[in-house]
Amino acid sequence: MQLSFVVFKTMKKFCVEKTLKTSVGSTRLGHLELPLFTKAEEGNDGSSNGRSKIDYATPMYFLHTQTGSIPHITAEVLKLIYPTASDTSGQIPPVQISLDATAKFIEPLSKFENGVGKFVGLSEHPIFLTIHDPLYLLRSGHNDKFGIALWSRHGRRPLSPKQFHEAVTAFKPSISQILSDYDVNPEISGMKRLKKSLERAEEYTSYVIKQEETTEREKKKNTGFFITIEASWFLMDEGLATKAVLRLLESQHQIEGVVLAGLSDRFVKKKQEDEVKKDSNGKGSGDSERMDICETLDIELLDKMLQNLPANLPKYVPGPFKLPEMMDLVARGVDLFDSSLASRMADYAEALLLDSVEAILPSISTTMVAMPSSLSEGLAERADKAERQEPPSNSEEGEGAVISLKDKKYFDDFGPLSRFCTCYTCRKHTRSYIHHLYATDELLGPVLIQIHNLSTLDRFFSIMRALVKENDSPESLLEKSALMRNLLKARILIKIEKEDKVAVPSV
Amino acid sequence: MGSKSALTFKVLAECPVTKARASLMTLPHGAVETPVFMPVGTQGSLKGLLPEQLEKLECKLILGNTYHLGNRPGTDLMKKAGGLHNFMHWSHDLLTDSGGFQMVSLLELAEITEEGVKFKSPYDGSECMLTPEHSIQIQNTIGADIIMQLDDVVSSTTTGPRVKEAMERTIRWLDRCMAAHQFPEKQNLFPIVQGGLDPELRKECAKELIKRDTPGFAIGGLSGGESKDDFWRMVHISTDILPKNKPRYLMGVGFAEDLVVCCALGVDMYDCVFPTRTARFGCALTFTGQINLKQQKYKEDFSPIDPECTCSTCTNYTRAYLQKIVTHETVACHLLTVHNVRFQMRLMERIRSNIKTGTFVEFVKSFMLGIYPDKKYPTWSKDALEAVGITLS
Ligand SMILES: [Zn+2]
Ligand SMILES: [Zn+2]
Numbered sequence: 001m002q003l004s005f006v007v008f009k010t011m012k013k014f015c016v017e018k019t020l021k022t023s024v025g026s027t028r029l030g031h032l033e034l035p036l037f038t039k040a041e042e043g044n045d046g047s048s049n050g051r052s053k054i055d056y057a058t059p060m061y062f063l064h065t066q067t068g069s070i071p072h073i074t075a076e077v078l079k080l081i082y083p084t085a086s087d088t089s090g091q092i093p094p095v096q097i098s099l100d101a102t103a104k105f106i107e108p109l110s111k112f113e114n115g116v117g118k119f120v121g122l123s124e125h126p127i128f129l130t131i132h133d134p135l136y137l138l139r140s141g142h143n144d145k146f147g148i149a150l151w152s153r154h155g156r157r158p159l160s161p162k163q164f165h166e167a168v169t170a171f172k173p174s175i176s177q178i179l180s181d182y183d184v185n186p187e188i189s190g191m192k193r194l195k196k197s198l199e200r201a202e203e204y205t206s207y208v209i210k211q212e213e214t215t216e217r218e219k220k221k222n223t224g225f226f227i228t229i230e231a232s233w234f235l236m237d238e239g240l241a242t243k244a245v246l247r248l249l250e251s252q253h254q255i256e257g258v259v260l261a262g263l264s265d266r267f268v269k270k271k272q273e274d275e276v277k278k279d280s281n282g283k284g285s286g287d288s289e290r291m292d293i294c295e296t297l298d299i300e301l302l303d304k305m306l307q308n309l310p311a312n313l314p315k316y317v318p319g320p321f322k323l324p325e326m327m328d329l330v331a332r333g334v335d336l337f338d339s340s341l342a343s344r345m346a347d348y349a350e351a352l353l354l355d356s357v358e359a360i361l362p363s364i365s366t367t368m369v370a371m372p373s374s375l376s377e378g379l380a381e382r383a384d385k386a387e388r389q390e391p392p393s394n395s396e397e398g399e400g401a402v403i404s405l406k407d408k409k410y411f412d413d414f415g416p417l418s419r420f421c422t423c424y425t426c427r428k429h430t431r432s433y434i435h436h437l438y439a440t441d442e443l444l445g446p447v448l449i450q451i452h453n454l455s456t457l458d459r460f461f462s463i464m465r466a467l468v469k470e471n472d473s474p475e476s477l478l479e480k481s482a483l484m485r486n487l488l489k490a491r492i493l494i495k496i497e498k499e500d501k502v503a504v505p506s507v
Numbered sequence: 508m509g510s511k512s513a514l515t516f517k518v519l520a521e522c523p524v525t526k527a528r529a530s531l532m533t534l535p536h537g538a539v540e541t542p543v544f545m546p547v548g549t550q551g552s553l554k555g556l557l558p559e560q561l562e563k564l565e566c567k568l569i570l571g572n573t574y575h576l577g578n579r580p581g582t583d584l585m586k587k588a589g590g591l592h593n594f595m596h597w598s599h600d601l602l603t604d605s606g607g608f609q610m611v612s613l614l615e616l617a618e619i620t621e622e623g624v625k626f627k628s629p630y631d632g633s634e635c636m637l638t639p640e641h642s643i644q645i646q647n648t649i650g651a652d653i654i655m656q657l658d659d660v661v662s663s664t665t666t667g668p669r670v671k672e673a674m675e676r677t678i679r680w681l682d683r684c685m686a687a688h689q690f691p692e693k694q695n696l697f698p699i700v701q702g703g704l705d706p707e708l709r710k711e712c713a714k715e716l717i718k719r720d721t722p723g724f725a726i727g728g729l730s731g732g733e734s735k736d737d738f739w740r741m742v743h744i745s746t747d748i749l750p751k752n753k754p755r756y757l758m759g760v761g762f763a764e765d766l767v768v769c770c771a772l773g774v775d776m777y778d779c780v781f782p783t784r785t786a787r788f789g790c791a792l793t794f795t796g797q798i799n800l801k802q803q804k805y806k807e808d809f810s811p812i813d814p815e816c817t818c819s820t821c822t823n824y825t826r827a828y829l830q831k832i833v834t835h836e837t838v839a840c841h842l843l844t845v846h847n848v849r850f851q852m853r854l855m856e857r858i859r860s861n862i863k864t865g866t867f868v869e870f871v872k873s874f875m876l877g878i879y880p881d882k883k884y885p886t887w888s889k890d891a892l893e894a895v896g897i898t899l900s
Contacts, residue, residue, distance in 0.1 A: 067831060069838040076560065076819035076845070108807045108827045121823035153835065412584055428558075428596045432588065436551060436580045443555030443837055 014058075014256065014314045014335075024474040025303070025332035029465060030058040032314055032335070034094055034126035034174040035222060037115040054094070054126055058314060059330045059464055061457060062096035062128050064340040066135070068105070068120035070095075071343040072446040073454075075121040080424045081454050093458070094126040094174065096318075096338050098133040099167055100150040103157055106167050115172035129173035130259070131159075131180065131228070134318040134340040135291045138266050143183040143200075151289070161204050165211040168223055177259045177316075178208050180228035185267065186235040194236045198244040201228070209254050224256035226316065231262030234304045242308050249310065257314040260305050260334070264294040264319030293344055297325045302332060320344045323352070323401060323460055327481035330464050331474040337461075342453035346446040349405040349438045351417045352456040354463075401484060405449065410435040423455035513652070514695045514722040516754050522867040525895040526746055526773030529862040532754050534652040535693050536592065536600040537567055541754060541775040542858050544761060544851040545570045545602060546783055550579065551595045554783045554844045555837065558597045564818065564849045565856075568600040568652075570778045573645050574609035578630070582648045590650030601651035602778070604758075605642045608660050608727075619659055621676065639683040643696070647689050655725060656684040658699040663733040670703035673728075674712045677701045681719060697756060699727035700745050704737045713748040723754040726774070730759040735887035739768065743894055746773035763792065763854055767874050768891050770858050771867070782851050786843035789833030792850040796878050798826075800843070805830040818849035868897055875899055 013033040020027045036052050063070050063078075070078065082092040097116055105116060112119055117127045131150070132138065139156075142149035147160035159167075164179045181200040184193055205227055212223065227248050233241035249255060302317075309315060316336035317329055326337055345352065403410075403417075416426035417434070425434075425448045437445030467477060515533045522528065530541045546553055546561075549572045553561060561569065571591055580594075588594035591601055610624050611617050617626040623638035639657040646654040657680050659673040681698045688696050698716045702708030716724060726745045729738055742757060749755050754775045760766065761779020769777070782792060789801040791812045798805075798812070811821035812829070820842040832839040861870035871892065875884060884899050892899060 067836050068828065069832060069836055072555075072837050072841075074819065074838055074841050074845070075823040076563075077557065077841075080557075080559070104831065108809075108831075111807055112809055112825075112827070119825065119828050121828065411580070412587055414588065424557075430588075430594075432580070432584065433551070433594055433596070436584075436594075440550040440575075440579055442550055442552045443840060444552040444557070446837065447555055447557070447841075 014312065016311060018468065019311070020468065020471065020473055022474050024478060025306070026311070027331050027468055027472075027474045027477060028058075028311075028333055028335070029468045030314065030335055032056045032058050032060070036124070036126050037117060037172045037174065038123075054091075056091050056094065057465055058335040059337070059468075060091070060335070060461055061093055061337040061339050063093050063125070063454075064134065064338045064343050065095060065097050065120070066133060066343070067101045068097055068116065068122075070339075070450070070454075072346055072443075072450045077447065077451065078122070081451050082458070092125065093339070094128060095122050096128045096130055097171075097173070098130045098136075099159065099164070100132050100136060100157075101152040101154075102171075103150055103152075103159065103163075103167065104154075106163070106170050109170035110166070112170075116170075117172075126174035127171070128316075129168065129171050129176040129223075130318065131177050132182075132266070132318075134264065134338055135320060135344060137289050137291055138182060140183050140185060140188070140267065143181045148179055148181055148183075161207045162211075164204075165208055165215075168208075168212070169215060173223055175224040175226060175256065177226045177228055178205050180204065180230060180261065182228075182230055182232075182261060182266070184230060184232040184236065186232055189232075189236070191237070194233065194240065197230065198233065198240060201244060201248060205248055205255075212254070225254060226257035226259050227255050228259045228261050229305060231260070231298075231301055231305060234301060238304055241304075246308055249313075255313065257316060257336070258309055260302070260315060260317045263297065263302060263305075263317055264291060264321065266291070266319075291320060291340075291344070293341060294319055294321045294325060297321065297328055299328065299332075302329070306333060322485075324481035324484040326460075327464060327477055327484070330468075331477035331481070339454060339457055342450060342457055345402075345453055346450045349434075349445065349449060350402050351405060351434075351449055352453050352460075353401055353403060353418050354456055354459060355418055355420055405431060405434045405445070406438050407435075417449075417452050418456070421452065421456065421459075423452050425449070425452040425455075512691065512695060512722040513693050514754075516723070516752060518751070520863040520865075522771075522862050523865065524868050525771040525871075525892075525897060527770045527858070527862050527867050528751075528773065528775070529859045530754070530775060532775070534568075534600045534695070536598065536652050539568045539600060540859055542766075542770045542855055543568055543776050544766065544855050545776065545778040546848050546851065547572070547778055547780045548595075549780075550575045551591060553848075554786065555841045556844060556848070558595065560819075560845060561597075561848070562599070564845065565852050566599075566848055568602065569597070570602045570604065571649065571651060572609055573603045573606035573642065573649065574613070576603070576649055577606060577645045582645055585648045585650075590648070592650060600653070601649075602653040603646050603649050603651040603655065605655040605657040606637060606645065607642065607657045610637060611660050619676075621679075623657070639680040640687040643684050643687040643689075647694065651694065653695045653697060653723070654688075656681045656696060656698050658701055658727055660701075660728060661703065663704060663728055663731040663737075665703060670705060671708055674701045674703070674708050678712065678715050681716065685719065685721075695722040697721060697723045697725045699725045699758070700749070701728050702741075703728060704733055704741060706740070706744050709741055709744050710748055713745055717748070717750060721753075723756060723776075724749050725756040725758055727758050729757070730765075735885065736890070739772065739887055739891035739894075742769055742772050742774065743891065761851070763794075763850075764875075764878060764885075764888060766851075766854060767858065767871055768888050770862075771871060771892055771895050771897060782847040783844050786847050787834070787840045789829075789839070789843065790847075791829075791843055792847050794854075794874070794877050795880075800826060800829045800833045802830070812846050813850075816846065816849060816853070818846050820846040820849075871897055872899065 016028050016030045018029045033053050033055050036054055117123045138151055147158050150157045150159050168176050181197040184197045229245050314335040317334050318338055320341040410431040413431040415431055418426055429448055434445055434448050513535050516530055518528050518530045520529045532539050532541050545568050547570045607624055610626055617624055623636050625636050628635050642657040659676040661669055661673045698721050700713045702712045729741055756776035757769055757774040760777050761781045790797050790799050793813050805826040808826040813821055861867045889899050
């Protein structure tokens with residue numbers, strides 16, 4: 001089925017710069033322009049809230065936050081990771097904020113008037129308001145005709161389309177995901193439930209768009225909306241799901257992107273849920289609610305979801321996917337991701353290494369991927385260090401794309417996390433020190449790992465963009481991700497033998 | 508012996524009324540202006556802050572705990588890493604305690620003998636002994652700019668012959684520490700004035716320590732549950748005796764009011780876990796007292812913690828947002844730690860600059876009024892300040 005798509009009055013602009021199309025999929029490079037909300041300066045007439053625009057190269061990632069903050073990273077430290085736009089590998093990422101843990105901001109934000117970005121100390125970043133934290137699992141049984149259930153540390157909280165509209169008005173995000181009745185599970189739900197969910201998708205979307213049109217006229221706001229399409233719809237009935245998605249897109253010209261939800265397993269596992277029920281009043285506890293790193297990706301399902309989506313809409317897949325999985329998604333034309341992988345790895349004391357990955361990406365040199373201009377400084381400092389302390393080479397063996405700093409072998413390893421990384425952490429701190437920080441539950445451990453992992457993720461996305469720019473075909477990308485996956489597997493075998501139980505440091 | 512020292516201490520200005528002085532203390536890793544507050548970075552890091560963040564807060568001297576560092580990562584690794592400065596990538600000054608206090612307060616079964624502190628290892632239950640020699644050996648490996656003697660610590664509320672015994676033993680242990688100290692040319696060993704709450708014992712101890720001609724002196728065994736009235740008198744007695752040309756370090760003190768009063772009594776250095784520890788419970792320090800950001804009243808308060816504070820927290824964040832995240836996001840802990848350390852630094856800056864401009868007395872009065880707008884000053888601070896010529900009215 002083909003779709004004619006008319007861009008009406010879209011404020012945000014996504015344009016596809018280049019597409020490499022084969023039977024596997026369409027890998028693409030694009031540009032997403034996001035407005036940055038700034039409150040009118042004094043002296044201006046009160047109605048004109050300013051919006052400067054920032055241009056982003058895609059594929060890219062949003063910075064994952066919890067309760068509005070990037071885990072372990074304050075605004076001050078964030079500047080050390082991304083010093084200035086021209087100084088990094090190209091761009092300072094926008095920020096993803098989920099409504100589940102920030103619904104309680106609606107009230108203060110409706111009075112604050114400066115938007116959620118300023119409120120959480122990240123006013124220089126455009127905000128993408130999503131519904132769920134990609135690291136928080138959902139539970140079944142609480143979506144009804146009034147709205148959906150949000151799950152967070154505080155337990156369950158209902159969200160009606162009206163409340164969602166109020167949230168968008170108060171948060172003033174650059175873009176927002178529209179709420180969705182996610183509670184469809186092929187193992188439990190019947191066709192009636194599926195149809196209900198699809199109906200609600202239309203209801204919610206048209207309600208939100210209509211409300212926004214009214215408000216837009218009054219306040220000259222311009223939040224762009226992403227519709228949500230659920231993986232479970234396609235698992236249950238591809239035909240019905242496709243029709244519903246097309247109806248969603250046809251009727252709403254204001255739609256500026258698509259969230260492909262449910263590819264990471266978002267639901268509390270049946271067994272876990274029973275445990276949660278047993279020990280509490282429904283609030284649940286601890287780790288049973290935490291999403292783990294996604295090791296697998298249902299490619300067939302993804303292809304079904306992507307099949308009928310128009311090319312001119314950016315596509316976001318939320319969740320903590322590993323690097324090879326992210327590359328697979330890029331190969332198939334997914335444009336947007338989030339850094340929830342880095343957040344989760346900080347809990348586990350795991351550092352991403354591209355050292356061996358870069359070896360299988362031969363065409364990528366430092367000339368193609370802009371390195372920070374602080375590189376020279378970093379390397380000088382590194383050389384200076386190397387003269388003083390030769391890093392022991394024994395722990396370099398068998399390293400895949402991930403190392404766990406809880407591993408005792410790093411106790412006296414005075415080398416940086418990665419020999420080729422020039423991030424703040426790798427310029428200043430050693431594996432030994434970071435191992436010590438985790439061993440003593442010091443808060444600085446996750447900070448240093450997060451700095452390195454976000455820097456590494458940033459570099460990984462630069463590499464992926466450079467690969468597509470150099471006409472790397474989707475097949476070739478998939479070959480590379482397969483190689484990376486094998487490196488990871490080798491690493492996992494070593495991990496199973498050695499690793500202690502992981503404890504998450506607490507405040 | 509005493510001529511070997513890695514410290515110079517230059518008094519820049521003295522308050523004409525009180526015993527307060529502003530000085531420049533130069534240590535192997537840089538000069539520090541006193542009076543100075545030292546935040547505590549127990550295990551080789553300061554509550555999640557990067558060394559660079561501490562520098563920006565103008566914090567140039569921090570404390571590490573010998574007991575903790577001796578256990579983890581241990582002296583072997585510390586030696587391999589080339590000392591704590593290298594290990595934690597900190598280029599400014601460090602001070603380590605002796606480990607004795609931690610041992611006595613953390614380990615129930617610690618027993619003090621003439622040889623040292625005997626304790627059961629919390630790791631394998633085996634019997635261990637921390638002697639004065641051993642403490643200095645660990646501190647030599649850690650490599651801090653100022654190191655502390657092992658002292659015989661008794662609770663500040665202990666009375667009777669045990670206090671005298673502890674005081675005398677502290678002096679004997681100082682001699683052993685000095686003999687064991689390997690690097691007097693790059694690490695400064697400070698003795699500790701003990702003597703409980705007995706003025707005579709305090710005087711005797713101070714006089715005896717002075718004979719050793721060490722680079723500076725600490726006042727110990729206070730801030731442990733004694734009355735504030737006893738507390739300030741012991742500080743007052745000690746600073747009366749200790750030489751003017753050397754720094755005086757009051758251990759374990761860090762509340763704003765205590766700092767201001769003790770500066771008036773002539774103390775130059777302080778340390779305390781309070782400003783960083785309280786951050787994790789959502790408590791922020793200001794010149795008009797502490798505020799707890801957990802409170803509902805900050806829900807829609809869009810002002811920073813302190814509009815006059817230039818720390819990165821007050822520049823970027825509102826009380827309303829902090830109210831939403833304190834006590835459960837680690838970021839909140841970092842944000843309040845940044846602010847609270849900056850507060851301590853600002854307080855000390857104000858104290859120093861007022862001493863230098865000769866306005867310290869006025870500063871003390873306005874500071875006290877700031878935290879007690881109803882002028883209901885605590886008796887102890889009134890008495891202490893009165894003793895050095897400041898009358899609060
Ligand atoms: Zn790095
Ligand atoms: Zn501040």
